[in-house]
Amino acid sequence: MKNNTILEVKNLSKLFGKNKKAALEMAKGGSNKVEIEKKLGVTVAVNDVSFKVERGKFFVLIGLSGSGKSTVVRCLNLLQKPTSGDILFEGRSILDFNKKELLDYRRTKVAMVFQSFGLMSHRNVLENVAYGLEIRGIKKDERESEARELINMVGLEGWEEKSISQLSGGMRQRVGIARALANDPDILLMDEPFSALDPLVRQDMQFELLSLQKKLNKTIVFITHDINEAFKLGDRVAIMNEGKIIQIDTPENMAANPANEYVESFISSADKGQIYSVKHIMQTPLCMLQPKDGANRALKLMRDNGVSSAYVVGEKLELIGILTLEDAIKVKKGEMSLNNAIIREILTTKEDTLISDLLSVAATAKYPIAVIDNENHLKGIVSKAAVISSLV
Amino acid sequence: MPDWFIRFPSEINVDITGPIDRAIDYMVRQWDPFFDGITKILRSFLNGIEYIVDRIPWWLLIVLVFIVTWRVSKKIGKSILYSLLLFLIGAMGLWPMMNITLTLIIASVIISILIGFPAGIIASSSERFNSILRPLLDTMQTMPSFVYLIPSVMLLGLGKVPAVIATTVYAIPPLIRLTSHGIRQVDKEVVEAATAFGSTKWQSLIKVKIPQAMPTIMTGVNQTIMMAISMVVTCSMIGVTGLGQEVIHSINKLEAGRGFAAGISIVIIAIIIDRLTQGIVKKGESRIEE
Ligand SMILES: Nc1ncnc2c1ncn2[C@@H]1O[C@H](COP(=O)(O)OP(=O)(O)OP(=O)(O)O)[C@@H](O)[C@H]1O
Ligand SMILES: [Mg+2]
Numbered sequence: 248m249k250n251n252t253i254l255e256v257k258n259l260s261k262l263f264g265k266n267k268k269a270a271l272e273m274a275k276g277g278s279n280k281v282e283i284e285k286k287l288g289v290t291v292a293v294n295d296v297s298f299k300v301e302r303g304k305f306f307v308l309i310g311l312s313g314s315g316k317s318t319v320v321r322c323l324n325l326l327q328k329p330t331s332g333d334i335l336f337e338g339r340s341i342l343d344f345n346k347k348e349l350l351d352y353r354r355t356k357v358a359m360v361f362q363s364f365g366l367m368s369h370r371n372v373l374e375n376v377a378y379g380l381e382i383r384g385i386k387k388d389e390r391e392s393e394a395r396e397l398i399n400m401v402g403l404e405g406w407e408e409k410s411i412s413q414l415s416g417g418m419r420q421r422v423g424i425a426r427a428l429a430n431d432p433d434i435l436l437m438d439e440p441f442s443a444l445d446p447l448v449r450q451d452m453q454f455e456l457l458s459l460q461k462k463l464n465k466t467i468v469f470i471t472h473d474i475n476e477a478f479k480l481g482d483r484v485a486i487m488n489e490g491k492i493i494q495i496d497t498p499e500n501m502a503a504n505p506a507n508e509y510v511e512s513f514i515s516s517a518d519k520g521q522i523y524s525v526k527h528i529m530q531t532p533l534c535m536l537q538p539k540d541g542a543n544r545a546l547k548l549m550r551d552n553g554v555s556s557a558y559v560v561g562e563k564l565e566l567i568g569i570l571t572l573e574d575a576i577k578v579k580k581g582e583m584s585l586n587n588a589i590i591r592e593i594l595t596t597k598e599d600t601l602i603s604d605l606l607s608v609a610a611t612a613k614y615p616i617a618v619i620d621n622e623n624h625l626k627g628i629v630s631k632a633a634v635i636s637s638l639v
Numbered sequence: 640m641p642d643w644f645i646r647f648p649s650e651i652n653v654d655i656t657g658p659i660d661r662a663i664d665y666m667v668r669q670w671d672p673f674f675d676g677i678t679k680i681l682r683s684f685l686n687g688i689e690y691i692v693d694r695i696p697w698w699l700l701i702v703l704v705f706i707v708t709w710r711v712s713k714k715i716g717k718s719i720l721y722s723l724l725l726f727l728i729g730a731m732g733l734w735p736m737m738n739i740t741l742t743l744i745i746a747s748v749i750i751s752i753l754i755g756f757p758a759g760i761i762a763s764s765s766e767r768f769n770s771i772l773r774p775l776l777d778t779m780q781t782m783p784s785f786v787y788l789i790p791s792v793m794l795l796g797l798g799k800v801p802a803v804i805a806t807t808v809y810a811i812p813p814l815i816r817l818t819s820h821g822i823r824q825v826d827k828e829v830v831e832a833a834t835a836f837g838s839t840k841w842q843s844l845i846k847v848k849i850p851q852a853m854p855t856i857m858t859g860v861n862q863t864i865m866m867a868i869s870m871v872v873t874c875s876m877i878g879v880t881g882l883g884q885e886v887i888h889s890i891n892k893l894e895a896g897r898g899f900a901a902g903i904s905i906v907i908i909a910i911i912i913d914r915l916t917q918g919i920v921k922k923g924e925s926r927i928e929e
Binding site: 324326350351352353354355357358359361362363364365366367368369378379381382383410426430436 | 826828829831832833834835836837838839842846847850851853926
């Protein structure tokens with residue numbers, strides 16, 4: 248098999264503080280982070296970490312705050328200089344790079360996306376995206392047309408001349424991603440890029456990132472402290488704790504065979520959206536009608552139950568559609584027929600759909616979502632409120 | 640109780656006046672050609688500025704103030720007020736005096752920027768330079784301003800040139816401080832982004848740090864200008880003509896009205912320049928900040 252490793256990290260350690268040598272010895276001797284910090288005042292941010300990243304794969308680093316994720320990733324483009332260990336890019340140590348090679352490496356091989364975006368507020372969207380090209384000395388019209396293309400790709404066409412302050416969080420991170428893609432790098436380093444975004448935007452961004460990655464065939468090293476995000480995005484996931492990697496595996500293997508309790512507790516902290524499915528939160532519809540019931544009865548039912556719409560079902564509870572209060576009134580006045588008043592294009596879902604998958608649908612739903620079985624029988628309904636409240 | 644317990648004993652006597660005097664004496668004698676050179680350069684610099692300032696028609700300056708005020712504040716009342724105030728200076732017969740004073744201020748501020756801006760940039764990146772600079776700036780700022788006049792006069796003689804030097808020394812600290820501060824407080828992630836995308840040190844300074852720090856730097860420029868203006872009267876003690884001299888003359892002759900006219904003119908200049916530069920700072924800020 249062809250060697251397809253693009254990035255290899257070998258026994259990487261990074262310490263912060265004065266007496267690094269002694270601390271490194273202590274760490275090799277098996278002392279843990281807290282002991283070393285107490286004794287020598289040295290922070291062992293990363294402790295003897297090794298891993299390989301395959302070309303075109305999505306590699307996720309996950310761990311609690313302070314476990315050293317950012318430090319590892321910041322070593323990958325030498326924003327931090329490793330205390331010991333080695334980092335190989337396509338088989339060559341990046342620590343051996345001279346000044347020019349390092350600049351080239353940063354300009355064309357690795358690009359970074361930041362948690363709070365790291366955008367330059369004195370530049371507009373276009374100028375931000377073109378930044379990486381600009382510092383390489385690429386001509387203005389050339390870099391701008393390149394930047395425009397990327398802005399389109401992340402769905403921000405029309406916003407080129409806007410200033411960063413006019414953008415929402417999600418849009419800002421799109422700019423961040425477009426900027427990172429501008430130099431067509433091999434590797435994207437993403438340090439909690441979606442942590443600052445609210446859940447729905449985050450879902451969209453995750454989805455778009457995945458499709459971008461598939462389309463452009465980039466290698467991604469992605470940090471998160473959200474196990475759901477890690478499992479959703481990662482081809483392989485590495486869990487870190489106190490500067491060490493505890494386990495590296497595919498999401499499936501990790502979920503099936505967690506290496507220890509730490510990993511297990513991490514996995515069990517997976518959000519409820521990934522565990523609970525529709526059947527946990529669906530309700531019995533309060534108000535069901537049959538076409539033969541007629542407008543008067545429909546109105547009475549809705550009034551008695553205090554609802555503004557009712558599900559219309561057939562003899563065997565097979566779902567037909569929804570009748571709203573307004574339409575029922577129109578039917579009663581003779582302005583339209585009951586048959587025409589029934590809305591037949593409605594959102595449906597199944598009992599075992601994961602709630603996390605229902606989120607984006609629920610956000611746009613006008614009426615409660617109907618839960619049906621394979622024979623199209625109405626089993627229950629899920630309201631938007633129920634979806635959202637199940638997550639908190 | 641012995642007397643020395645309460646009163647400071649006169650036997651203890653550290654003399655720093657002597658050495659300082661001698662040092663300056665020495666410099667006057669030994670470095671004379673050097674100071675001569677500086678004097679020549681500064682004098683032609685001042686003459687150049689004076690030449691330009693003198694040739695700006697009075698009405699053009701008033702119109703300019705009107706336009707700039709409008710662009711900065713978008714308030715017609717303010718624009719009219721500032722133009723009228725400037726007109727008032729001319730109406731009181733002080734326009735030529737104002738030109739002399741403006742020349743001095745402009746020259747000092749330009750020199751302050753030429754020196755202070757790079758110094759601030761170096762101070763922002765070098766802890767060592769910063770730790771030397773900080774006490775120096777504190778001293779420069781707290782020392783009574785006319786103390787600078789004495790060595791300036793001894794080294795450079797009377798007149799505008801020593802006045803420009805003294806004014807610069809007095810006015811430069813806020814610019815250095817705020818340039819350094821402004822650059823240091825640029826969002827760390829933004830600077831990091833610049834590095835991560837492969838900027839050289841120079842590129843991240845020019846393309847990211849300085850533009851991001853611009854509002855703070857402009858605040859420094861504003862403060863430097865204000866301090867330069869406040870030196871005007873002090874400088875007239877060494878024979879600089881202009882509005883400051885009017886004030887000194889009227890003190891000597893106890894002419895309150897004349898003193899007020901000149902004083903008010905200085906205040907008017909200060910207010911107009913202050914509001915305009917601050918307006919520019921605000922505009923920059925609203926662009927940079929989120
Ligand atoms: N520049 C620095 N100087 C000193 N200590 C540092 C520095 N950067 C990181 N550390 C320390 O190194 C350890 C690991 O930090 P790191 O930022 O890599 O963690 P992280 O996993 O990214 O955490 P988070 O989820 O909070 O971002 C922490 O204890 C932190 O305090
Ligand atoms: Mg981090």
